[in-house]
Amino acid sequence: MPLWAKTGKTMGAVTVTNLTKTYEKGSVTALDDVSFRVEAGELFGLIGPDGAGKSTLFRILTTLLTADRGTAGVDGFDVVKDYRKIRNTVGYMPGRFSLYQDLTVEENLNFFATLFGTTIRENYHLVKDIYEQIEPFKDRRAGKLSGGMKQKLALCCALIHKPTVLFLDEPTTGVDVVSRREFWTMLNRLKEQGITILVSTPYMDEAVLCERIALIQTGRILSIDTPDAIVRGYPDRLFAARTDDLPRALADLRANPSVRSTYAFGEYLHLAFRQNDTENVSGLSRYLAEKGHSGIEIKPVTPTIEDRFIDLMTRETTPS
């Protein structure tokens, strides 16, 4: 049981109730009646493409913006009324690299530690794993670090005051694959220390690394659940198809009345049929062959979060 989880029922929890936020005098809706709850000690992911409203939500939760309607609480404090209290306890890593490029690694960490009224030594155990990796470069200016190292330093700076809730806005955007994987390992270790973590990412493959995720699109939450449950929610049988001419195949499949939806997915086209029918696959093979395709391959595949996301998204935009 983490120390700060015992002290209060709502400690570490984040509650969002009917949040709506618009920009430019209401013409652009960033958040549309969003509600959810994050339990203390949870690793919660907000998954959605650019412009889905993730950063806006984070900024409201970190008291940087105020919502048009709705309420939100962090650690049991209201984000508007008790903004000072929230600022004392949370850790926030903005989407853009937000450290001082002209200060060295050590100076940055020192500055943020002091700003939060603590010292590096006091909370070194929290950042040790991460800081050890960038320590060889502690005298290097932050602006001269690689993308992955910048992220590690930013995480250290957001962690150094032992926050109850950690808000990470797209921490892995623009970071190489290896560093991304490392980063998620670190997040899981932090979670074990009892820190509630809210992380946003546009990468669907990172979603499975969270305990629970919210799929968000154009300011609306499409689904909230564990990654497994979200994948299980995929309603149809999913197939992957390919031919030697993918772009033309995509057009041809879209023209076929038995196909409900199809979209490019890596080297394949993912597709779902309108009706589950054993004749579907052979029928479609014939159809593609008639259209003059060669190298036709159609096989069943397990849906991923991305498939579910696309599925939810199309339902959202084309009400049946």
Add this chain to the structure above:
Amino acid sequence: MKQLLVFIRKEFYHVFRDRRTLLILFGLPTAQILLFGYALSSEVRNINLGVVDFAKDPASQQIVSRVQSSRYFNLKEAIPTYDAMQRAFRENRIRAALIIPAGFNGDLRHTNRAQVQVIADASDPNAATTITNYLTGIIGDYQRELNATAALPYRIGTETRMLYNPDLNGSLNFIPGVLALILMIVCTTLTSVSVVREKELGTMEVLLVSPFRPILVLIAKATPYLVLSLLDFTLILLLAVFVLDVPVRGSLLLLFAESALFIVCCLSLGLMISNVTASQQVAMLASMMGMMLPTLLFTGFLFPLENMPLPLQWISRVVPARWYYLIVKAIMLKGLGFAAVWKETAVLVGMALALLGVSLRNFKIRLA
């Protein structure tokens, strides 16, 4: 408190690690003072002078030979007539003329009074003033020498005419103006840019989501520039005194105190600009155009305020630099004490308080 100190130290790091900021801080004042100092230098040499001597008597020749031996003048030629003189002016062969009327010696010996006329090309008003001053001085010397042995005092009247620009812009005392200008640029621009940089780079987001009070951000931002501006002020003063030979006649302490007040005024302005701008470029432009131009135009050090239309004169009253300029002129050049500048000081105090109040009040505790 420790937070504030660490924050201020961080600001100093920013300044000392940015070559551009350092250049603005220390290169700009040096360049400006030296440029203004030498470009607008009151010392004029090798002036081409035409002498129109209608008298050609012992007294007139004595004056001419004195002028000739001065290191300031090149005696071009003897000019026989007014027309010839005017041609010489038009053709830029001479910048000044000394006219001695017929019967100069006779007038001087018999009536103890005589007249000479000095005409200067005042299209460069500063040089013209200097030239006429030199000539008047030489003639005055001559007069004093005559009087040393004379029973009755001789009097040689010098009538001065400024060609092309009869109402001279009289002030040569640009140092106070440059002081005001540089402090304005350094304080206002650098402060606003340094705050806006935090917004632009996104570090402001992190600063806001911390226990550090937003007001302290402003104080921490302004402090280094207050210190550096005072350093700048010292640098300008040293350059003025030791390179340009401008005297500081009044109290140095008072001058420092008044400058500190003006600096606070400028810093507040900078903070105010930073509150309403979101990018470094806009902040820079706002400070430069919004502050530098009015400072140049409305302090009275380039263009005399008395000649301006009334509405412009009113505008000049809200320009802090105008009051500071008056204060510095009074203390530095006239050697006056606080009693002479208390009104201007009061205006500056009022402005500083108002600006500081507005900038602190408008500081945003959130992003939008």
